[in-house]
Amino acid sequence: MFERPDAGERAILVHLNLQVGQEDLDELKELTKSAGAQPLHVVTGSRHRPDPKYFVGTGKVDEIKSAIEANQAEIVIFNHPLSPSQERNLEKALEVRVVDRNGLILDIFAQRAQTFEGKLQVELAQLKHLSTRLIRGWTHLERQKGGIGLRGPGETQLETDRRLLAVRIKQIQQRLEKVEKQRHQGRSKRKKAEIPTVSLVGYTNAGKSTLFNTLTGADIYAADQLFATLDPTLRQLPLGNGGEIILADTVGFIRHLPHELVAAFRSTLQEASEADLLLHVIDAAAEDRDETIFHVNQVLNDIDAGKIPQLKVFNKIDLLEEVEHRIDYDAEGKPFSVWISAQNGTGCDLLQRALSELFAGSKVIRTCHLPARQAGFKAKLFGLARIIDETIDEHGDSVLTIEIDKKHLGLLKDVSVEELH
Numbered sequence: 001m002f003e004r005p006d007a008g009e010r011a012i013l014v015h016l017n018l019q020v021g022q023e024d025l026d027e028l029k030e031l032t033k034s035a036g037a038q039p040l041h042v043v044t045g046s047r048h049r050p051d052p053k054y055f056v057g058t059g060k061v062d063e064i065k066s067a068i069e070a071n072q073a074e075i076v077i078f079n080h081p082l083s084p085s086q087e088r089n090l091e092k093a094l095e096v097r098v099v100d101r102n103g104l105i106l107d108i109f110a111q112r113a114q115t116f117e118g119k120l121q122v123e124l125a126q127l128k129h130l131s132t133r134l135i136r137g138w139t140h141l142e143r144q145k146g147g148i149g150l151r152g153p154g155e156t157q158l159e160t161d162r163r164l165l166a167v168r169i170k171q172i173q174q175r176l177e178k179v180e181k182q183r184h185q186g187r188s189k190r191k192k193a194e195i196p197t198v199s200l201v202g203y204t205n206a207g208k209s210t211l212f213n214t215l216t217g218a219d220i221y222a223a224d225q226l227f228a229t230l231d232p233t234l235r236q237l238p239l240g241n242g243g244e245i246i247l248a249d250t251v252g253f254i255r256h257l258p259h260e261l262v263a264a265f266r267s268t269l270q271e272a273s274e275a276d277l278l279l280h281v282i283d284a285a286a287e288d289r290d291e292t293i294f295h296v297n298q299v300l301n302d303i304d305a306g307k308i309p310q311l312k313v314f315n316k317i318d319l320l321e322e323v324e325h326r327i328d329y330d331a332e333g334k335p336f337s338v339w340i341s342a343q344n345g346t347g348c349d350l351l352q353r354a355l356s357e358l359f360a361g362s363k364v365i366r367t368c369h370l371p372a373r374q375a376g377f378k379a380k381l382f383g384l385a386r387i388i389d390e391t392i393d394e395h396g397d398s399v400l401t402i403e404i405d406k407k408h409l410g411l412l413k414d415v416s417v418e419e420l421h
Contacts, residue, residue: 011037012067015079016056017046024288028079028101030205035108040071054093055086061093068096077104102129117179124172131165196359197246198237199272201300202281203292204252207315211281211342212249215352239356248275253299273305277358280310284339285319311354312337318344327354334358363403368415370398377415384408 011032015025025042032039043064045056054061055078064076075097076090082100090098099107106126113119200208216235237247250272272278278300282293293312300306317323318341325347328337335354340347365388370378378398381387385404393399404412 009037010071010073010075011039012064012071012073012076013039013042013079014056014060014064014076015042015044016050017044018048018050018080025079028077031101031104031108032077035104035111037075037077039077040073041067043067050080050086053086053089055080055082055090061090065094068094075099077101117176120172120176120179124169124176127165127169127172131162131169195236195244195246196276197248197274198277198279198355199248199250199275200279200281201250201272201296201305202252202279202313203283203286203296206252206281206283206286206292207342208252208281209249211279211313211315211340211348212247214342214345214348216247237352237355239352239359245355245359248272253296272300273303273308275305275308277355278305278308278310279313281313281315283316284314284323285316311335311358313351314339315342317341318346325350363405364409365401365403366409366412368398368400368402368412370400370415372396372398374415380411384411 013025013028013032015028025044029039029042043060045060047057051057056064067073068076073096076094076099078098078100080100081102082090082098087098087100106122106129109122110126113122200212202208212233212235216237233249235247236244238244280293280296282289286292297306300308314337317325317339323339325341326339327335327350328339330336335357338347338351338354340351342348368381370381378400381400381402385402385408387400387402389401391399
């Protein structure tokens with residue numbers, strides 16, 4: 001008979017150096033603290049390949065057990081994905097709750113989700129994760145016991161639980177499909193209104209939410225912890241050229257973001273995959289800055305957002321010496337990176353200027369002469385262009401100075417137009 005141990009907050013961390021799929025130990029410590037646990041001791045080791053039974057060797061299992069007893073730990077957290085059988089075998093041997101890296105991230109997501117959609121996505125990911133581990137907590141019911149009075153529900157209970165899980169997963173997927181339709185309608189309206197969408201992406205804890213609040217005046221939760229923000233938030237942001245964009249804050253990325261999370265949060269991440277521009281927020285003071293950039297781009301490729309144009313935003317320059325806020329331009333004169341501090345607002349005006357320059361490249365200024373009988377076309381023009389100036393001449397005709405996207409110039413073929421230089 002096997003009953004799962006209760007979980008606690010006093011944690012032993014296990015980190016192995018493997019030839020492939022290497023994780024970061026400092027990131028594990030941050031994830032553990034973000035989940036509300038207290039890392040007491042780290043057990044490290046090296047292996048060419050994981051052990052099929054325990055992931056670690058039997059000698060390392062004894063070392064972990066000694067660390068549990070010495071620190072009175074209540075949970076062991078592995079910095080690696082474990083198979084269901086490995087988790088089950090480790091819990092039997094160690095007699096405490098064992099959680100792998102994916103389970104730890106799911107627990108953090110469950111704490112952070114605030115919106116209806118976010119909670120559904122977390123539950124879906126958790127149920128899919130649990131469905132492969134269901135047998136673990138019901139081993140005492142796994143087989144029919146022989147003898148009078150010893151025949152239990154056995155596999156009937158397991159099958160019931162699996163069926164209930166399958167039903168619940170289907171229900172959540174149907175609800176998420178409805179939410180996704182609503183999101184799709186919102187994106188379609190924004191595209192129809194010709195309002196560009198810019199998504200903040202980046203490694204978790206790079207300062208995306210702080211930057212979002214600084215730029216938009218919003219008050220979304222921002223803290224020095226991993227996955228402080230889970231649910232996407234959208235706000236309008238006016239630009240200096242009179243235009244505006246929709247700015248979207250999304251969940252932060254990490255190394256090897258679990259595939260089940262990418263799948264479950266695909267509808268949320270679509271705000272990034274369907275954006276016109278990505279603001280790639282980077283912790284400029286991080287020692288592993290280049291490595292985090294690489295991992296973020298990997299996740300962007302996973303969600304089909306790898307080809308969307310990026311503007312790199314090097315944040316936290318207040319933590320660096322002799323680094324000033326600035327815009328970097330490429331050979332064509334287009335901004336490709338901005339150096340700022342979102343915490344104190346330094347350089348945020350430069351970021352808005354860079355955005356204005358990027359989205360102004362496709363716009364031109366024209367003067368249109370519209371007879372009074374073309375009032376309907378004039379109304380349409382007000383919806384498609386920015387009206388810089390409007391006067392009425394002695395004949396009652398409108399003279400409009402407008403800023404309009406080049407792709408809409410065909411609409412002006414039937415009116416008198418002058419190009420301003």
